Amino acid sequence: MKKLGFGLMRLPQTDEKNPKSVNQELLNKMVDYYLEQGFTYFDTAYRYHLGMSEVAIRKALVERYPRESFILADKMPTFLITKTEDYQRIFNEQLEKCGVTYFDYYLLHTLGTKTYANTLQHGGFDFVKKLKEEGKVKHIGFSFHDKAELLDEILAKHPEMEFVQLQINYIDWDNETIASRKCYEVAVKHNKPIIVMEPVKGGSLANVPEEAEKLFKNYHPEMSAASWAVRFTASLDNVFLILSGMSDLEQVVDNTSYMQKANPLNDEEREIIKKATEIINCSIAIPCTACEYCVEDCPKRIPIPKLFSLYNNQKQFRLVNSHMSYYDNLTEHHGKAADCIGCKQCEQHCPQHIAIVEQLKEVSKVFDV
Numbered sequence: 610m611k612k613l614g615f616g617l618m619r620l621p622q623t624d625e626k627n628p629k630s631v632n633q634e635l636l637n638k639m640v641d642y643y644l645e646q647g648f649t650y651f652d653t654a655y656r657y658h659l660g661m662s663e664v665a666i667r668k669a670l671v672e673r674y675p676r677e678s679f680i681l682a683d684k685m686p687t688f689l690i691t692k693t694e695d696y697q698r699i700f701n702e703q704l705e706k707c708g709v710t711y712f713d714y715y716l717l718h719t720l721g722t723k724t725y726a727n728t729l730q731h732g733g734f735d736f737v738k739k740l741k742e743e744g745k746v747k748h749i750g751f752s753f754h755d756k757a758e759l760l761d762e763i764l765a766k767h768p769e770m771e772f773v774q775l776q777i778n779y780i781d782w783d784n785e786t787i788a789s790r791k792c793y794e795v796a797v798k799h800n801k802p803i804i805v806m807e808p809v810k811g812g813s814l815a816n817v818p819e820e821a822e823k824l825f826k827n828y829h830p831e832m833s834a835a836s837w838a839v840r841f842t843a844s845l846d847n848v849f850l851i852l853s854g855m856s857d858l859e860q861v862v863d864n865t866s867y868m869q870k871a872n873p874l875n876d877e878e879r880e881i882i883k884k885a886t887e888i889i890n891c892s893i894a895i896p897c898t899a900c901e902y903c904v905e906d907c908p909k910r911i912p913i914p915k916l917f918s919l920y921n922n923q924k925q926f927r928l929v930n931s932h933m934s935y936y937d938n939l940t941e942h943h944g945k946a947a948d949c950i951g952c953k954q955c956e957q958h959c960p961q962h963i964a965i966v967e968q969l970k971e972v973s974k975v976f977d978v
């Protein structure tokens with residue numbers, strides 16, 4: 610299988626304000642082109658486009674190509690499960706919406722502190738195991754948005770999970786909260802094949818600051834900024850697939866061109882990415898160094914540096930929705946930004962002299978909604 614997967618979460622729309630209005634005609638063309646280039650993997654989910662992604666891919670792919678000519682992945686929305694029977698009901702609905710009798714890859718969608726506990730409580734792992742035994746799915750795994758320690762725990766307790774889908778890109782590689790590198794290392798430790806999601810960070814790394822863009826263009830005039838981001842992930846061991854959420858034909862053409870032969874990055878290219886990362890990180894909103902001196906005395910146990918890191922990331926890339934699950938997981942057993950009582954115990958310890966109380970108010974405006 611070629612390493613580029615077609616993510617179906619940001620499809621072209623006929624009405625920008627209505628996620629359900631998938632532009633079917635254009636999607637059909639994108640699917641045709643992608644398949645013509647020899648790629649085969651499609652990744653949908655119950656919640657993408659408010660339920661219309663599954664329907665759209667049935668029309669574009671399942672109804673127009675033989676079932677054995679493509680690989681289809683779908684995901685169980687763990688965050689919507691309130692009782693055990695929900696699993697079967699939703700799965701049946703997914704088969705029907707996609708017009709298939711089986712999925713090649715099936716994932717527990719977005720496991721984190723809360724959804725993992727919920728999945729354990731309602732028997733989600735047993736359910737997907739049963740689907741595999743019945744031949745209704747060929748491979749089982751999960752997508753993950755939380756701390757590396759939790760990933761380690763899940764993989765240790767559930768060796769039946771065959772693969773893991775992680776958010777990995779060069780800007781989140783050493784990010785405190787998203788912790789791409791730490792999660793990647795845990796998956797490698799457990800010897801699990803990895804599917805990468807958000808290699809271009811929701812499209813943001815396709816539009817990097819001019820200075821970073823120049824670095825890329827000087828080295829490869831013909832290659833896009835997005836191609837650098839995707840190749841960064843393609844160069845990692847254990848990564849067997851990289852998902853790109855494609856929104857127009859141009860992106861499909863660009864992605865499939867450089868992914869025909871995904872040459873790993875050389876040392877010079879790695880150095881260029883490192884410099885680009887520094888340039889992008891220079892524009893951060895809160896200059897927190899994550900030293901954690903402020904955390905110990907906080908009566909509300911607010912994970913201050915982690916919230917700042919998430920906020921900085923959101924400010925740079927304007928990706929509130931995709932960051933909400935990190936925020937929810939971080940504040941599940943800790944204070945939220947809105948819980949700050951303004952006692953300023955934290956500010957006394959901050960070597961960067963950050964106005965923590967004021968900055969938490971800004972964080973709260975974005976995430977405590």
Ligand code: SF4
Pocket residue numbers: 906907908909910911913948949950951952953954955956965966969
């Ligand atoms: S000011 Fe807010 S963040 Fe700082 S120690 Fe007090 S409650 Fe915690």
Ligand code: SF4
Pocket residue numbers: 896897898899900901902903904913914958959960961962963965
């Ligand atoms: S003390 Fe200041 S720099 Fe250190 S983690 Fe806290 S806010 Fe960030």
